[in-house]
Amino acid sequence: MTRAGHEPHGMTPAVPESIRLQDVTLARGGRVVLSQISLAIPQGSFVGVLGANGAGKTTLFHALLGLEPPVRGGMWVNGQPVRRGNSAVGYMPQMRKLVGGQFSGWSMVATALHGQRWGLPWYGRAGRAAVDAALAAVDAQALAQRPVATLSGGERQRLLLAQTLLDDPSVLLLDEPLASLDPARMRETVERIHALAQARRMTVLMSAHDINPLLGVMDHVLYLARGRALLGTEEEVITTDALTALYGAPVDVVRAGGRVFVVAEGGGSALHMQDCGGCSAHA
Numbered sequence: 001m002t003r004a005g006h007e008p009h010g011m012t013p014a015v016p017e018s019i020r021l022q023d024v025t026l027a028r029g030g031r032v033v034l035s036q037i038s039l040a041i042p043q044g045s046f047v048g049v050l051g052a053n054g055a056g057k058t059t060l061f062h063a064l065l066g067l068e069p070p071v072r073g074g075m076w077v078n079g080q081p082v083r084r085g086n087s088a089v090g091y092m093p094q095m096r097k098l099v100g101g102q103f104s105g106w107s108m109v110a111t112a113l114h115g116q117r118w119g120l121p122w123y124g125r126a127g128r129a130a131v132d133a134a135l136a137a138v139d140a141q142a143l144a145q146r147p148v149a150t151l152s153g154g155e156r157q158r159l160l161l162a163q164t165l166l167d168d169p170s171v172l173l174l175d176e177p178l179a180s181l182d183p184a185r186m187r188e189t190v191e192r193i194h195a196l197a198q199a200r201r202m203t204v205l206m207s208a209h210d211i212n213p214l215l216g217v218m219d220h221v222l223y224l225a226r227g228r229a230l231l232g233t234e235e236e237v238i239t240t241d242a243l244t245a246l247y248g249a250p251v252d253v254v255r256a257g258g259r260v261f262v263v264a265e266g267g268g269s270a271l272h273m274q275d276c277g278g279c280s281a282h283a
C-alpha cells in the first residue's frame with residue numbers, strides 16, 4: 001500500500017512500471033488539489049480511481065496527459081517523463097462533456113485521427129482500417145452507422161471507448177465512463193474494458209463514484225481524498241481504518257449483500273460528498 005508522501009514501492013517488482021509519480025503536487029486555479037503524491041503502478045494493472053467530487057481524479061488524468069504540469073515532483077509513463085500528445089496514453093473524458101451531433105458515429109470516432117498519423121481531411125486506407133478495427137473491438141460497428149445525436153449515453157460511451165483505442169495505447173485513462181449508465185450496463189462496460197485491457201496488456205485507470213461495478217476486476221484501488229492518495233489492493237484500501245486515516249474523519253466501510261458502502265460520518269456516502277481537496281494544509 002502506498003500513501004501520499006511516502007516512497008513508492010513496486011507492488012510486483014518483476015513487472016515494469018506503467019506509471020510513476022514522485023512527490024507530485026497538482027494545483028488547479030492556484031489551489032493545491034493533490035499534494036506530495038508518490039506511487040507506482042505496474043504495467044497491465046486495472047486501477048479503480050475513487051474519490052468524492054473535487055477529489056482530483058480529472059486533475060490527475062490531465063496531469064498524466066501532460067495538460068496540467070505538476071507544481072512540483074516528477075511523473076513518468078512507461079519510464080518516460082510525462083509529455084503532452086503521447087499516443088501511448090489513451091484518454092476518455094467525462095461523457096457529460098460530449099456534444100452530440102448529426103454526424104455519424106464512425107465520423108465521430110475518426111475525428112480522433114485528426115492531426116495524428118493519417119492527416120486531414122481524407123483518411124487513408126490505414127486510417128479507415130484503424131477506425132473499423134477500434135469499432136469492432138468494442139462491438140460498435142452497427143452503432144457507428146447512426147447519427148451520434150440518436151445514440152443513448154451508453155452507446156456514445158462505447159464509441160468514445162473505440163476512439164481511445166485508435167492509437168493502440170498502452171495506458172488508458174477513463175474518466176467516469178460509467179456515469180449515467182444503468183447497473184447492468186455499468187457491469188457490462190467494466191467487463192468489456194477489462195477484457196480489452198487483458199487482451200492488449202493495457203494499464204487502465206478508471207475513475208468512478210461507486211466502487212461496486214468495479215469489484216472483482218480491480219488489481220488496485222487508488223483512493224483520493226483531502227489532497228492525499230492511497231494506493232493498494234481493494235482489501236488494503238477499502239477498510240474503515242485506512243479510509244478513516246485518509247479522510248482524517250470517521251468513515252465506515254460496510255459490506256452487505258455483496259456490495260460495499262463507504263459511509264461518511266452522518267450517514268452519507270463518502271464518495272458522494274464534496275471533497276475539500278487542497279483546502280487542507282498539505283502543500
Ligand SMILES: Nc1ncnc2c1ncn2[C@@H]1O[C@H](COP(=O)(O)OP(=O)(O)OP(=O)(O)O)[C@@H](O)[C@H]1O
Pocket residue numbers: 028029030033051052053054055056057058059060277
Ligand atoms: N479549470 C479549473 N480551474 C480552477 N479550479 C478547477 C478547475 N478544474 C477543476 N478545478 C478544481 O480542482 C479540484 C479538483 O477537480 P477535479 O475535476 O480534478 O475533481 P474530480 O475528482 O474529477 O471531481 P468530479 O468527481 O466532480 O468529476 C476541484 O476543487 C475543482 O473545483
